[in-house]
Amino acid sequence: MEIAVIGAGAMGGAIAKRLVENGVSVLTYLEGRSAVTIERAKRAGMQPADLDAVAGAGLILSIVPPATAIAVAEQTAAAIRRRGLKTTFMDCNAISPQTMKQVAEIFGSDCGTVLDGSIIGGPPKAGQKGPKLYVCGDAGDSSAVLAEHGLQVRRIDGPIGAASALKMCYAGINKGVTGLGTAMLLAAIRSGADAALKRELQESLPDLDAKLASAIPDMYPKAYRWVAEMEEISEFLGEDDPAALIFKGMAGLYRKMAEDREHGGLLAEQLDKLNNGGR
Template identity: 70%
Template sequence: MATIAIIGAGAMGSGIGRQLAEGGASVLTYLEGRSPGTHERARAAGMEPASLEDIIGAEIVLSIVPPAEAIGVAERLSAAIGERPSPVTFVDCNAISPKTMNAVAAAFRPGQANVLDGSIIGLPPQPGKAGPKLYISGDRADKSAVLAAHGLHVRRIEGAVGAASALKMCYAGINKGMTGLGTAMLLAAIGSGADQSLKREMAESVPDLDRKLSSAIPDMYAKAYRWVAEMEEIAAFLGEDDPASQIFRGMAGLFQKMAEDRAGGGELADQLDALLGR
C-alpha cells in the first residue's frame, strides 16, 4: 500500500484524497489550524491527519491549495525536511503561473525534493463520475506513476517544470475567462434593460454558449473568491507587455466583485439567476 500525502483538504483536495484511498492508497493530510468542517471533510474522504514529519515521509506529496498559498506550503515543507538524507517527491498541483511554479521549486534547498509541476483540469471527483485529469511535467523518473496506480487520471506532458502550469493558465484563461465575460455582459445588459432581449438572442443564435453560461455562472458564485488570485496568475503569465494581461486583471476585479456580492447577500447573483432561469 502506497502512502500518499495531500496538503489541502478542500473540495478538490479531499476529492482527490478519496479517489486515492478508494484506489488502495493510505492518504495522509496536514490539518493544523484548519476548521472543523475541513477536518470532517478529510475524515469523510478517508484521509488521515498527520504531522509534517509524517507528511514528508510519504511516497509522494501533493499540494492542492489556493494559488496564494502555494509558495508558503513549499517553504513549510522545506523547513520540515531540513537535512533529511533522501529527497521528498513533491507535486505542486495549484493554479499558478510558470514563474510562480519556479518560485515554489526554489523554496526547496538542493537535494531536499524532487519537484514536479502539476495542474488539475476538471471538477473534483464525484462518485460514479470520472475524476479530473492531473497533468504533470518535469517527471523524467516517472514518480507520478504511483498516483495513476491508485486511481488518478494522470497525463504526463513534455517539458520541464512550468509546462503543466502553462497549460493550466491557458485552459483556465479560456474556460473561466468565458464565464467572467458572460457574467460581465449579462450584468451590463441587466443594468441597461437589454437583458431579456440579449438572453433571447443568445438562446436563438448561440444556444451552446447560452447553455454553458446558464450552468457555469451560478456555479461560479461560491468559487469567485478563489478565482481572483488565479486570474492574477494568468495576467502574470501573459506578462506586462501583452495587452491581454489587462483582460485578466479585469477578470480578477470582476470575480472579487462577485465574491463581495455573495458575502453581502447576493443581490447581483439573484439578478443573474432570474435572467438565467435558475
C-alpha cells in the same frame, strides 16, 4: 506507499478519497483549517498528521488555492529539511510558470524532486473518471503511482512550468468565458437590455447560453479562489501582452462576485433570475 495531500478542499478531498478507495494511505495537514474542511478530510478517509509526518510521505501533492501555493511550499520544504529526508513534491495548483519556478527554487536540490502538475476538470465523483492530472518534469515516473490508484495522469514533455502553462491557458479560456458572460449579463441588467440579450443568446448562441446558465451559478462559491488564479494568468501573459489587462480585470470581477456572496448575493440573485427566465 504513503501519499500526502496538502489541501482538503473540494478537489483535494475528492482526489484523496479516490486514492483511499484504491488502497492508498493518505496523510493530510489540517492545522488551522475549518471544521467543514476537517469533516471533509474525515469523510475522504484522510489521516490527519503534523507537517513533519507529512514531509515523510513518498509523494506529496499540494492542492490549495493559488494564493497560498508559495506558503505551502515554504512550510513543506522546511519540514523536509528538518527531517533530513528527500521526497517528491508535486505542486498541482493553478499558478503561473513563473510562480511554479519559485516553488521549485524553494525546494532546491536537497529536498528531493519537484514536479509541476495541473488539474483540469472537476473533483472525482463515484462512477466517473474525474479530472486529468497533467505533470511534467517527472523523469523518475513518480506520478505513476497515482495512475495505478485511480487517477487520470497525463505526462507532458517539457521543463518545469509546462503543466502550469497548460492550466493557465485552459483556465484563461474556460473561466475567462464565464467571467466575460457574467460581466456583460450584469451590464445588460443594469441597462435594461437583459431580457433582449438573453433571448438573442438563446437564438444565436445557444451553446454559449447553456454554458453560462450552468457555469455562472457554479462560480459563486469559487469566486474568491479565482481572484488569485486570474492574477496568475495575468502574470503568465506578461506586461507586454495587452491581454494581461483582461485578466487583471477578471480578477476584479471575481473579487466583486466573492464580496457579493459575503453580503447577501444580490448580483447572484439577479443573474439567476435572468438565467431562469425571470422566475
